[in-house]
Amino acid sequence: MRESVCFITSKDHGFLISKMRHLFESADMDVAMCIDDVNEIKKKRQDENVFIYYSDAGYSRVEATMSYLSNLCHDEHKSLCLVGEGSFLERALGADVCKVVSHYYPHPVDSGQIVHDVKELFLLHAEVERRKQLLIVDDDEDFIALMTNWLGNDYEVIGVHTGAEALEFIRDNRCDLILLDYEMPDLSGYEVMDRVRKNPMTADIPLIFLTGINDREGVMNIIRHRPDGYLLKTTRKAELLDILERFFAESILRRNNHGTQSHSA
Secondary structure, three states: OOEEEEEEEOOOOOHHHHHHHHHHHHOOEEEEEEEOOHHHHHHHOOOOOEEEEEOOOOOOOHHHHHHHHHHHHHHHOOEEEEEEOHHHHHHHHOOOOHHHEEEEEEOOOOHHHHHHHHHHHHHHHHHHHOOOEEEEEOOOHHHHHHHHHHHOOOOEEEEEOOHHHHHHHHHHOOOOEEEEEOOOOOOOHHHHHHHHHHOOOOOOOOEEEEEOOOOHHHHHHHHHOOOOEEEEOOOOHHHHHHHHHHHHHHHHHHHHOOOOOOOOO
16 A cells, blocks of 8 residues: 655645655655645545645745644644745744654755655554554453453553563563553562663563552652553543553654754654
């Protein structure tokens, strides 16, 4: 299946757009064109994961378009690139939307670099959509059964009952996230996390604590250990699924969202 990128323009920009369109198509990507109009962009929101906005500094709809694209990209985990003169980029980036801009390109534009960067964005989106494996570590068998039932349609779920079993599993298997009970009888959640992070082979596996603690002192103690997050065991199914979806999307896509000029943001 060919990937598709959407060009949003305020008018026909002629040679540069034609050149980039040819390069994208040569790289086995389809190009959809869209005028700078929120209602028109809405028609593309389900079909495209990557938007490229190319406009003029004096164009009156820049802020309105950027406001809409900012919310769209944030809420639906899409990617946005900007192309144009420095004055346009200043306007486009000036409305508190820098965090959702993956790349921006001031003139003179290196079209080949844009194509390369967009291909990398599509790889990131493919990673977001890949079915993830979760390792749930909890000494409560009923809780693991409940989590497996809630999450099993969206994730591959592995459950173990002790910290030692968790360490043994990740020694031989790769998982995308560890959901770890903070309080366990053999090894505490903190001890397991410490060993995971000290091992170069597992140090990059994200880890979220599961806890029944919800008082301020207890929560602050958990945060001091610096996990990648924490979840109350009373979290409802819909909220849990939403939290995990956002966690994976944002943890992957923020690799490309650092706001530097370049060629890369």
